[in-house]
Amino acid sequence: MKRDIRLAILLLSIISLTLAVATAWELWAARERILAKAYTHNLNLTQALDTYVEGIVTQSSMLLLGLAERLENDGSEPAQLERLRHLVQRQQPLFNQLDGIVVYDASGTWLMSSSGDIPSGASSADRTFFIHHRDTPSTDAYIGEPIRSLYNGQWVITVSRRYNHPDGRFAGVISATLGVENFLQLFGKIDIGRHGAIGVATSNGQVLVRYPFRPGDMGRVLSRSPIFTQYRDITTVGTATFTSSLDGIERLYAFRKNERYPLVTSVALGKDEVLAAWYTDALRTVSIALGLLMVIVIIGCLMILAIKRRIGAEALLVAAREELLRANRQLEVLASRDPLTALRNxxxxxxxxxxxxxxxxxxxxxxxxxxxxxxxxxxxxxxxxxxxxxxxxxxxxxxxxxxxxxxxxxxxxxxxxxxxxxxxxxxxxxxxxxxxxxxxxxxxxxxxxxxxxxxxxxxxxxxxxxxxxxxxxxxxxxxxxxxxxxxxxxxxxxxxxxxxxxxxxxx
CATH class of the missing domain: 3.30.70.270 (Reverse transcriptase/Diguanylate cyclase domain)
Structure with missing residues (x-):
């Protein structure tokens, strides 16, 4: 009789453990599915935003190329600069992201601004983009660090080109300023939750734009961020989970390096926000599992009290065990197959x-x-x-x-x-x-x-x-x-x- 009771207790323990393991496995699998879906969502967003940013930079570069050729061929006399200003003003309504075009001479002094009057004594000789073009003979477009505009004090990103004298000497720089606010308006329309973030940085980790906007982040270098220390040199597109060095929030990141320009676009969602619905479902599932365990315990107690009806109880237990094993086999088959292609996963x-x-x-x-x-x-x-x-x-x-x-x-x-x-x-x-x-x-x-x-x-x-x-x-x-x-x-x-x-x- 005691032996039968011990066997009954052992069987109850096995069933309870199996249910607990099956519940834990399902919760883990559901969590992984949610995270995978979030990563896919982030990767899709990085692709769209990368294309958007590339298009703006390319459009700016092409505009600067045309203006630089005019300066090199027609000179930078006041009349020519005035014609260029009117030309830019006619094109600017077609380019919403463009904040303005500025022409500088070889000393960094402002020669022309498409926005109107030139600030008194305005000089950009100390700007990084001007120094780059002054010291580098290349005429390729250069994406500069975010700066405050001398004209209106707003945060802007510069896309600039060098233009030369006919003999090849440095004649000056022409730059297009892209308002950071224009990028933030677009990023703000994307639902990334309370703790999400969207960022555009240079390939060396310098922040160009980040949403949500914080002035202290502008121009900050994230070269020690895992995206740049662990993943950038391995792949052009990737995902990762880590705690942000800017605000200490753990996020799910997706990043993409631009194929044409030294830019990295990243989209991140707060991990806790992504898993919020899963936490609710997990609590519900655990509650149901505990209820089932309680039912099993009650049934076991009744079975022990009715031990004399051992044969019937054992038959029920065998049937329940076979059903559970059959369900586990079906789950094992499902877990080994890819649901889309029916191939192995x-x-x-x-x-x-x-x-x-x-x-x-x-x-x-x-x-x-x-x-x-x-x-x-x-x-x-x-x-x-x-x-x-x-x-x-x-x-x-x-x-x-x-x-x-x-x-x-x-x-x-x-x-x-x-x-x-x-x-x-x-x-x-x-x-x-x-x-x-x-x-x-x-x-x-x-x-x-x-x-x-x-x-x-x-x-x-x-x-x-x-x-x-x-x-x-x-x-x-x-x-x-x-x-x-x-x-x-x-x-x-x-x-x-x-x-x-x-x-x-x-x-």
Missing amino acids: RRSFDDHLAAELRRAHRERTPLGLLLIDIDYFKRFNDTYGHPAGDDCLRCIGRLLADNVRRPGDLTARYGGEELAVILPNTDGAGARAVAEQILQHLWQSNLPHVGSPFGRVTASIGIATLPPGSDASAAALIGAADQALYRAKAAGRNRLDSAPDLGGTPA
């Missing part, structure tokens, strides 16, 4: 690769890995919309499943538009044959893509192979495939590239 990929790598080391057999990146996929989403992008991913997932058929092979969604194929007991030639077949079938699928120079959806593939006897790690294999993928993309896309076999000390 990243977690399943990592586990499978680790297992196959151990097998390859143990049995001294080769192991192949393909990393596949859909070419110009962002353009596809921008052109056709994200639902069409999801359909494209599903189509390519089916194509991979049709081309990789061996029982031991595994196809997975590695992340975003990146897919992966693990090929056990496959050497470099075999892995290359599979990759060529995938590219050929994808080409034959003829999925339209007007944003691609190929006119259809294509992919780039990086191949890495672990030869027999190598003791290389999973990270090394993935890194080699990633480098090969990078070379394939750099060579023009719609192609494959193979990494050299990973050697190592024989096991």
